Amino acid sequence: MRHRSWVSVLLLLTAATACSSGGATSQDGKTELTIATFNEFGYEELLKEYEAAHPDVKLTQRKTGQGAPHHQNLFTKLGAGSGLADIEAVEEGYLSQVMDKAGQFNDLAEIGPKIEDGRWLKWKTDAATKDGKQIGYGTDIGPLAMCYRKDLFEKAGLPSDPQAVKALFATWDSYFAAGDQFIAKSGGVAWFDSASQVFNAMHNQHELGYFDKSDKLVVDSNPAIKADWTAVTNAVAKGQSAKLVAWSNEWNSGFKAGAFATKTCPSWMLGVIEAQAGPENKGKWAVTDAFPNGGGNWGGSYLTVPKQSKNAKKAAEVAAWLTAPEQQIKAFKAKGTFPSQVKALDDPALLEQVNAYFGDVKAGALFAAQAKKVGAAQYKGPKDGQVQENVFSPALQSVEQGKSADEGWKTAVAEAQKVAK
Amino acid sequence: MTAVLTRPDRERVHQPRSRPPRHRLSALDNKVSPYLFVAPFFVLFGAVGLFPLLYTAYVSLFDWELGADETTFVGLDNYRTLFTDSQFWNALFNTFSIFLLSSVPQVIVAVVLAALLSANLRARTAWRMGVLLPYVASLVALTIIFGNLFGPQFGLVNSVLTTLGIPPVDWQANTFGSHVAIASMVNWRWTGYNALIVLAAMLAIPREVHEAATVDGAGALRRFFSITLPMLKPTLIFVIVTSTIGGLQIFTEPKLYDPAGGSGGGAEHQYQTVVLYMYQSAFQQLDLGYASSIAWTLFLIVIAVAGLNFWLTRRAVR
Numbered sequence: 001m002r003h004r005s006w007v008s009v010l011l012l013l014t015a016a017t018a019c020s021s022g023g024a025t026s027q028d029g030k031t032e033l034t035i036a037t038f039n040e041f042g043y044e045e046l047l048k049e050y051e052a053a054h055p056d057v058k059l060t061q062r063k064t065g066q067g068a069p070h071h072q073n074l075f076t077k078l079g080a081g082s083g084l085a086d087i088e089a090v091e092e093g094y095l096s097q098v099m100d101k102a103g104q105f106n107d108l109a110e111i112g113p114k115i116e117d118g119r120w121l122k123w124k125t126d127a128a129t130k131d132g133k134q135i136g137y138g139t140d141i142g143p144l145a146m147c148y149r150k151d152l153f154e155k156a157g158l159p160s161d162p163q164a165v166k167a168l169f170a171t172w173d174s175y176f177a178a179g180d181q182f183i184a185k186s187g188g189v190a191w192f193d194s195a196s197q198v199f200n201a202m203h204n205q206h207e208l209g210y211f212d213k214s215d216k217l218v219v220d221s222n223p224a225i226k227a228d229w230t231a232v233t234n235a236v237a238k239g240q241s242a243k244l245v246a247w248s249n250e251w252n253s254g255f256k257a258g259a260f261a262t263k264t265c266p267s268w269m270l271g272v273i274e275a276q277a278g279p280e281n282k283g284k285w286a287v288t289d290a291f292p293n294g295g296g297n298w299g300g301s302y303l304t305v306p307k308q309s310k311n312a313k314k315a316a317e318v319a320a321w322l323t324a325p326e327q328q329i330k331a332f333k334a335k336g337t338f339p340s341q342v343k344a345l346d347d348p349a350l351l352e353q354v355n356a357y358f359g360d361v362k363a364g365a366l367f368a369a370q371a372k373k374v375g376a377a378q379y380k381g382p383k384d385g386q387v388q389e390n391v392f393s394p395a396l397q398s399v400e401q402g403k404s405a406d407e408g409w410k411t412a413v414a415e416a417q418k419v420a421k
Numbered sequence: 422m423t424a425v426l427t428r429p430d431r432e433r434v435h436q437p438r439s440r441p442p443r444h445r446l447s448a449l450d451n452k453v454s455p456y457l458f459v460a461p462f463f464v465l466f467g468a469v470g471l472f473p474l475l476y477t478a479y480v481s482l483f484d485w486e487l488g489a490d491e492t493t494f495v496g497l498d499n500y501r502t503l504f505t506d507s508q509f510w511n512a513l514f515n516t517f518s519i520f521l522l523s524s525v526p527q528v529i530v531a532v533v534l535a536a537l538l539s540a541n542l543r544a545r546t547a548w549r550m551g552v553l554l555p556y557v558a559s560l561v562a563l564t565i566i567f568g569n570l571f572g573p574q575f576g577l578v579n580s581v582l583t584t585l586g587i588p589p590v591d592w593q594a595n596t597f598g599s600h601v602a603i604a605s606m607v608n609w610r611w612t613g614y615n616a617l618i619v620l621a622a623m624l625a626i627p628r629e630v631h632e633a634a635t636v637d638g639a640g641a642l643r644r645f646f647s648i649t650l651p652m653l654k655p656t657l658i659f660v661i662v663t664s665t666i667g668g669l670q671i672f673t674e675p676k677l678y679d680p681a682g683g684s685g686g687g688a689e690h691q692y693q694t695v696v697l698y699m700y701q702s703a704f705q706q707l708d709l710g711y712a713s714s715i716a717w718t719l720f721l722i723v724i725a726v727a728g729l730n731f732w733l734t735r736r737a738v739r
Binding site: 068075244245253254257386389394395398 | 569576683704
């Protein structure tokens with residue numbers, strides 16, 4: 001272990017220089033706490049409110065524009081052993097990696113204040129709990145519904161009313177069958193945007209995913225994964241996919257050009273669609289409170305308190321306060337982050353929220369209903385996110401680019417084994 | 422320089438010992454201060470050049486996961502895995518393919534451009550500065566724009582191809598197509614820069630040589646191949662060696678060319694370069710040991726290829 005001493009010497013040096021500024025208490029006796037978030041959490045006003053109620057606490061928010069650099073920073077500084085904020089936000093997609101390093105985070109059930117039972121949806125809390133330790137307080141979620149193009153459905157002779165389309169979105173079988181019907185008459189318009197966007201949603205509904213509960217990779221022995229793969233790649237072979245990589249410029253153009261007719265749609269996707277499809281497509285998109293095979297969740301975050309924090313107890317108090325239903329509703333009003341707290345889901349402010357772009361649909365109530373349909377949280381292995389992002393998404397893309405489904409599957413299994421090694 | 426400085430030193434050492442302390446201090450000053458003057462370079466080089474280089478070699482001998490609680494010594498295992506790793510060989514092939522597609526046309530076009538720019542042109546400085554403009558543009562912005570141009574479905578290049586009656590190319594899925602797209606970004610950015618360097622060397626060639634050749638009846642082409650090109654040799658060596666080093670370390674272009682934003686370099690690693698693979702191993706797989714072994718292997722490859730290019734250029738252009 002000699003090289004560890006090298007590292008610690010370096011760390012001591014950096015810590016010695018950093019500590020002069022990053023001390024725990026400021027000169028006026030206030031406890032200084034930092035909170036690191038990404039995108040928009042809607043906490044700006046709330047932090048001021050907390051400071052007003054607790055004159056002994058000074059809060060500083062470190063905002064990162066995007067999720068990826070925020071989490072890269074999180075993992076790098078976790079490895080370095082210093083430099084993290086007292087409260088670090090963690091997105092659901094990175095949660096499995098954080099849970100793998102659970103030892104470096106505080107158990108909030110132990111150090112945090114007493115919190116009423118059932119504050120959060122059960123699946124939300126379960127996902128951030130390991131061996132009885134609660135690593136994160138839930139902030140927001142992304143319950144899934146289906147978005148679709150009303151005008152394109154009508155043109156292809158499918159029902160287009162939000163109530164009538166529910167039957168099409170009852171199960172994945174009915175979804176892909178409707179896709180066949182649609183592309184037969186659509187004149188080149190695809191059914192969904194890309195294979196991985198559908199596959200990931202299907203995959204997340206299973207109780208067991210890429211890893212079993214002893215963290216063993218079960219990609220090649222979990223029949224559910226192969227079944228999803230076959231269903232999605234069959235649909236690709238028939239031409240149901242627009243083959244647009246999510247978040248790429250081509251994908252953005254696809255919304256504008258109307259290249260596909262349905263989209264797996266978490267609550268926050270409504271804003272994305274409105275921005276990408278633009279005002280010229282207003283009224284063409286609709287959303288319905290149905291999702292194949294029940295419900296699902298995509299996105300949402302947690303607040304964690306790393307063990308690096310020198311004021312962990314106070315930080316946990318702040319995090320607990322921020323994630324209480326009353327506060328999360330205010331964040332929802334400020335930035336539209338969909339709350340994960342059971343009480344907040346019944347709040348009139350949420351239930352009355354209307355989305356004009358999607359034909360004045362009561363979006364808040366619709367997604368609150370969808371949130372209650374989500375089943376148990378899937379068990380996530382330590383490298384779950386990487387298997388999804390770096391193995392299955394590219395493998396599905398390669399099938400869309402013309403590789404055979406069988407070969408794509410073999411590559412995916414081999415690469416997953418390499419990643420999980 | 423050292424010879425000049427050390428001689429007075431020695432003379433003083435041989436003087437008798439009984440000296441006032443002030444003399445001893447100035448002797449020390451004479452001996453030590455030269456080292457102090459050169460120290461900033463060596464300290465900086467040691468801290469940001471030599472230390473990382475050696476430390477990377479050290480890390481490459483461990484199974485070292487970023488953020489893991491402990492690391493284990495594995496000897497040369499990382500290198501053994503690397504040499505049987507098909508993804509590494511694929512990345513190496515991609516790197517060389519992109520390097521050849523960018524460097525070869527680039528150097529040739531740069532020399533031709535320089536020849537054109539050295540002619541008597543109206544608004545000469547404007548032209549010369551004009552070719553440098555792409556170099557001033559931000560690399561990231563440039564890559565994103567090129568990524569859009571080469572979009573498989575809504576890209577401008579494919580629209581043009583389709584109107585010309587040529588079937589569109591999937592610039593993401595097709596290995597060669599993706600290499601051409603990335604090489605075009607490199608060429609667009611660096612050709613003008615290299616042209617200016619070659620131009621400077623071209624203008625330094627004495628006129629008398631050209632005049633003598635003209636008197637002897639040599640045409641413009643003959644003068645270019647027999648006088649200009651051979652006399653550009655040192656500059657060409659510089660241009661080729663630097664573009665080799667840059668070309669083999671290409672990273673930003675393939676990284677940002679991936680629409681998914683990952684580090685895989687395409688769905689099937691069609692355009693994943695060695696540096697991109699290194700980045701993926703380090704910051705996606707968090708496997709610092711393996712990434713370090715890639716870094717060192719690439720370091721040796723770059724030295725070997727740059728040396729080979731140096732030797733070839735010296736032989737070829739006489």
